[in-house]
Amino acid sequence: MYVPSPFLSCTTMVCRFIALFFLMLLATSKFNVSAFTNNETDHQALLSFKALITNDPLSVLSSWNNSIHFCHWNGIRCSRRRQRVTALNLTSQHLGGKLSPHIGNLSFLREIYLSENNFHGSIPNEIGWLFRLQYLDLGSNSFQGRFPANLSHCVDIRNISLAENELEGKLPTEFSTWPKLYLLNLGSNHFTGSIPPSIGNISSLHKLSLSFNNLAAGIPSEIAHLVNLEVLVMGTNNLSGMVPLPLYNISSLYSFGLTENKLEGMLPADLGLTLPKLQEFYIDYNRFSGTLPPSLGNASNLVNLDILDNNIRGPIPNNLGSLLNIEWLSLGKNSLGENMRPGDLSFFDSLINCTHLQLLGLNTNGLIGKLPNSIVNLSTTLEGLYMYRNHLYGSIPREIGKLVNLRVLNLRYNNLTGTIPESIGELSQLGTIYLYDNSISGEIPISISNITQLSELHLFDNKLQGTIPPGLFNISTLQKLSLHYNRLGGLIPKEIMYSSQCIFLYLHDNLFTGPLPSNIGSLKHLVELYVSDNRLTGDIPTTLGGCVMLEQLHMEGNLFQGRIPSSLKALKSLQVLDLSSNNISGNIPRFFEEFHHIEYLNLSHNKLKGEVPREGLFSNMSVFSVVGNLELCGGIQALHLPACPVKVLRSKKNKISLRKILLLVLLPFGILLACLVFICYRRGNSKKLNDPVPVFEDNLFPRLSYQDLLLATNDFSPESLVGQGRYGSVYKGILESGEHLVAVKVLNVEVRGANKSFLAECETLRNIRHRNLIKIITACSSTDFKGNDFKALVFEFMPNGSVENWLHPGPYKNRERNLTLLQRPNISIDVALGVDYLHHHSHASIIHGDIKPSNILLDEEFVAHIGDFGLARFSFATTSDINQAQMSSTGVRGTVGYVPPEYGMCAEISEEGDVYSYGIFLLEMFSGKRPTESSILVDNNNNLHDYVRKALPERVMDIVDPRILLDKEEHAMEVCLASIFEVGILCSEETPRKRITISVAIKQLQAARDKLLEHRQ
Known part of the structure; x- marks a missing residue:
């Protein structure tokens, strides 16, 4: 017979007791088990996050409801086993609101990506509770306040990006608490104070960006301890003093940016050897001195080199052609001409090997010598050539047309001679040409008319002769044309009418003859017109009144005759009008009294006669001149002109008396009539307020339907969304013709006040036209395909x-x-x-x-x-x-x-x-x-x-x-x-x-x- 051992019996009883205890514990802890299995804490934290989102234009949070598990919500990633939130990614969703402090309850969270949204307020310190956090990206928002203090508790963090916000105060100092930090980007904020030396304790740091802040004092030498650093960007601050030399020995660096500070000192002679991986080197707008190290030629990976606006002296090393990957070589505004032998520009020959070069800047360096013919052998990828403000002579090489991708040619302020080569017309990508302040002669080449994208042509202060090629005005993109201070002659071409986008036109101080073309009024955008000091004849064109944007009109020193046309009354924006030293006759028009913007009106040395007005600008002698017109009379006393004949005065008195009589007789009737009109108008206007929208009946406003705008904006897709406001959203669209880029402002009719805003905007925009006001194309008041009200305004698109x-x-x-x-x-x-x-x-x-x-x-x-x-x-x-x-x-x-x-x-x-x-x-x-x-x-x-x-x-x-x-x-x-x-x-x-x-x-x-x-x- 089997008899159980006493010891075994006791053990069995203990096991049973323990088992029973756990069963009771589980039975009494039903709520906690549920919380563990359903992750209620994470669920509630996410709902709190959503509650503080005040704007969700893309409805990205519409899935955040109880119909599906929160692990399947947009932007959420959970762990497989525990179903806890590990990542929150809502980048570029245009969300607006504040960041909920309950985010600190997502205790398993490892990644937060909320960049490129519209969050504001402070960054909650509760983020510091997330001890598992590895990636934090809150860039491109409007967060305010200081750097979150508790973030030092996140000891596992790898990336911190808070760039492009409104953060302020001092930089953090607890860098030693982040032993795994790889990236720290705090650029484009308002941080002040100095850079803490403790930043050198993060041995794992690879990328550091502190640019666009208000940091001051020097760069701490402890940064050189970051032996793995690849990116060091601290530009646009107020840093001063010397750059610690050990920084140039961080061999892993490939991007080094100190742009726009107050840094000084010399560049190390072995710079190109100690930074073998260097790709970007920006020290522009500082106070560096010394010479440009020849060792830079050894930095074979260099793509961008920018030392613009320092005090660096020459000579320019001849081995820069070894930089086979260089794209941006900006050496302007230094003293690189110093210590160079006059005429020795041999470094150009080596640059021919730089087959990826896009920009070459050598301006304002005091370079002396003949403009090298080798510039035509530079890379065909070259887009910008800046060699202005030097002492270069010789002529522009005839084969300049080889640089087929050139967009900017700037050789102004040199001593160039010869002619402008015909091959310049082969530079079809050119947007701006600056050749002024040289001694270039000959004619303007006809081929220049082939540059169809040209927006600015500046050839003034040279020795050019001949006529203006008529085809030059066929360039529809031309906005600024400066040909003054030359020896150009002949007629001003009638083709000038085709330069409808021209804003500045300077033709003065030449030898032009004949009349000013009557179609000059076609230049609706013209702001400044200078034709002074030529030999122009005929009457002042009445069409000038069509140039309603004119602010400066200089026609002095010609042979114009006839009267001042009444059409000039339309030039309400005029600031300076100079008609002096011509043969203009007749009376001074009274409408000049109404010119409120005028800074100076010069009518001197003409053949004007009659009374000088006294009101408006004519009451201030400092803003007008009428000297040299021998038949003028009257005016303010300071002019010391003879009194006008009595007959004129009597006539004036008779007119005044007649006016008084008419006023006494007609004024009561006029007031009564005005009251009746006002009452009728108000009644009519009150009826208009009940109309849904004012109708654009002018042919200038095309009719567009809801379907037209739907097609133009790709079904109002998020990709077309360019902005949002109080009463609606703005989309970029292309009309069916494919030629018109437009901005479509769609009203949110459900928002209170949106309809009144729409009415006010329609009523205003239909009545205004000005260069500096947004141009409306049309309005649409209709219904969408669901029968809902739809209201939109269509504007000219503003690309910037x-x-x-x-x-x-x-x-x-x-x-x-x-x-x-x-x-x-x-x-x-x-x-x-x-x-x-x-x-x-x-x-x-x-x-x-x-x-x-x-x-x-x-x-x-x-x-x-x-x-x-x-x-x-x-x-x-x-x-x-x-x-x-x-x-x-x-x-x-x-x-x-x-x-x-x-x-x-x-x-x-x-x-x-x-x-x-x-x-x-x-x-x-x-x-x-x-x-x-x-x-x-x-x-x-x-x-x-x-x-x-x-x-x-x-x-x-x-x-x-x-x-x-x-x-x-x-x-x-x-x-x-x-x-x-x-x-x-x-x-x-x-x-x-x-x-x-x-x-x-x-x-x-x-x-x-x-x-x-x-x-x-």
Whole structure:
């Protein structure tokens, strides 16, 4: 008989007890088991993430619902075994909102990719709870605040990319806590202070980008400890001092970028040997000195070499031809001509071996010698040849046509002679030709008419003879033509009418004869016309009145005769009109009194007669001249002209008396009639408000259906989406003809106020035409295929997007995406001219109501166009009801930061309000700061106005956008920038009556721009 052992019996009882305990534990822990199997924590965290998304135009989060498991939601990846979220990838989905702090509850998360969206607010510190996190990419958003402090807890992290945001404060210092970090990209933010030396502790780091910030002090030598570093980019900061020599010994480096700082010192003699993998070397816009190391010829992998604007001396090494992969060789604005034997340009011969060369920049180097014929043997891939501002002589080689892909030829400011070779016409890709300020002779070659993409041709200040080839004006893309200060003669060709895109036309100081072609009025975009100091005859063409964009018209020093045509009355934008030293007769037209923009009117030395007007510009002697017209009389006392004959005065008195009588008799009847008309008009207008949309009946506005726009935008696909606003989305489209690129603004009719915005925009845009206002093509009010209301506006497409995107670009766009020092004042003046037209020169004064960078669009030539007239308001009664209704439904009009203070106190919108918004826009344009940035709200600053005002004039360079390419050593530049900021300050004064008018702002900005141009030459 079997008897169980006492020990065995005890063990069995213990096992049973343990088993029973676990069964009870599982039974009482049903909730926790469910939580583990269903991952409720991850589920709730994702729902919290979605709850803070305020804008999802692509409906990417529509799948985030209970119909499917969250592991199958868009952008989510889970682990197979535990079904826990390991990756969140919603890159480039146009999502808007804040990043939920509950993201820290996704404890298994390893990858976060949220770049190229519209997130704002701070980066939650709860990200630091994700101790498994390896990849964090939040680039190209609008995150604010400081670098997330708790991120140091993520010890397993490999990649950190926070570029292109609004982050500020100091850089982190706990770099030793990231032993596996491979990439750190904090570029294009507002970080300040110095680069922490502790960054040298990340031995695993391969890529480091700190560019486009406000970092100062020197580069820490500890960075040289990063022996695996491949990319080192710290351009566009305020770094100063010497570059630590050990940095040049990091043999793994292939991209080295220190562009636009205050760095100095000499380049090491063995630079090309210690960096054998070097592909990109950018040290442009610094203060480096010494010579260009010949060892650079050993850096055989070099693709881009840019040392522009330093103090580096010559000679230029003869072995640069060893750089067989070089594409970008920018050596301009140095002193490479020093220490070179005059005439020794033999280094050119070696460059023939660089078969991938696209840009060669040798400008402003003091090079002396004959222009080498070997330039025609440079690579056919060459697109830009910049050799201006040297001491080159000789002629342009006859075989220049070999450079078939050349787009820019810039040889200005040299001592070139000879003729322009016929083969230049073979350069079909050329966009700009700069040959001015040389001694080139002969005729303009007829073949130049074959360059069908030419936009700028500058041949002035040479010794050219003969006539203008008529075919030159057949180039439809030509916008700037400068032929002045030559010996050209004959007639100005009638083919000038075909240059419909021409903006600047300079033909002065030549020997042209005959009349000015009567079809000159076809140049609708012409801004400046100079035909002065020639031998032109005949009457002033009446068609000149068709050039409505003209700002500068110089016709002095010719043989023009006849009267001043009344058609010039249409030139409301004229700033300078010079008709002096001709044979013009007749009276001075009275319409000149109404020219508000005129800066100078010169009618001197003609045969004018009669009374000089007294009103308008004629009340200020400093802005006009009538000397040398012997039969003039009257005018203001300062002219010291004889009084006009009594008969003229009596006639004038009789006219005045007659006017008084007519006023006394007809005024009461006129008032009664006006009241009746007003009542009828208001009744009719109130009926119009009930109509769905104003109809464009003009033949200028083509009729487009919903189907037409659907086809044009590829079914309103996400790929065609170029922007979003308060009341709708904008799509890029191509009309059925295939020739017209358009922007289609589709209204979201479900949004409150969208219909009123549509009405206001239609009513405004149908009544305005100006070079600096967005051009509407048509409007569409229809239904879609489901029977829903559909409303859209179709505009001319602006290929360079909005100013907003240039001032605050995303990280994945070209790092060179930037508005230059000379583009910014031009754009600012364009905007001011557009505002001035709305206020003073349209058929009725129009208030825009929302001037800001995102509403300023740039065309191909970076000409600014004001858009988005959804808040616009007419000053007369016909649309006041629309606008008043809109005011009551929307509250304060405009965008926070750009809205004038008085609007917040229920004041009527006004021209002064637009001026305030423009002032803030101007301050942002040159400071690079948004008016809502927290970084400006320090030191008792209430807004951007205060931030700039307190810095002027002593600290102007501290507030200038560091991305503007400046010659920082020139005091004159600081003065010009200070005057531009001052205009912004005067426009954005808190009290409306203290603000300057937009016309005054235009004059002051133009003066500042002219000084900038003068000092940048």
